[in-house]
Amino acid sequence: MTIKDIISIIDGKVFCCEDRVDNSVEYAFASDLMSDVLTVEKENMLLITGLANMQTIRTSEMSDINCIIFARDKKIGEDMISLAKENKMTLIGSPHTLFYISGELYKAGIKSVY
DSSP: OBHHHHHHHTTOEEEEOGGGTTSBOOEEEEOSOHHHHTTOOOSSEEEEESOOSHHHHHHHHHTTOOEEEEOTTOOOOHHHHHHHHHTTOEEEEOSSOHHHHHHHHHHTTOEEOO
8 A cells, every 4th residue: 555545544644755655555563662663573564653752763764664654643843854854754644543543554454563
């Protein structure tokens, strides 16, 4: 599924790297614990989280995650956007909860990591 499709499903707003919305994603992982994110070894995966800080971007960089969805209309800082641009990561905001986003993406065909 493309990131563009995902944005439509979750009522998302792109904060950076709009040029990458035609890329596809196969897996999703939802977590606010970045230590858990570091244990996942899947390619072509996006992260769904409510943790909006620099640690999320850095953890995603180390885990080769190129798309992050921030749930519950979390504030995305300019420092986060800047670092995400450097790493070619698409940052998306959604008004929905982690549970809702996960469920909708699962129904649409995104695979769970576990």
